[in-house]
């Protein structure tokens with residue numbers, strides 16, 4: 001494990017927990033995922049997401065692809081998916 005996980009590897013700034021809007025451009029479809037939990041650098045704005053979050057994003061993308069809309073805007077939470 002890395003020793004300096006709380007420091008940004010790019011600018012050495014402080015990392016903070018936050019929420020970001022994550023955009024996935026599939027070429028034909030654009031999927032915008034709001035309220036995505038992420039770690040954000042307070043200095044340069046670089047964003048990191050956890051493996052768990054990345055898996056959830058994949059699930060959201062799969063769901064959105066099936067709807068086949070040009071632009072799909074969803075919240076990160078999958079709770080509303082029937």
Ligand SMILES: [Zn+2]
Nearest residue numbers: 008011041044
């Ligand atoms: Zn930074």
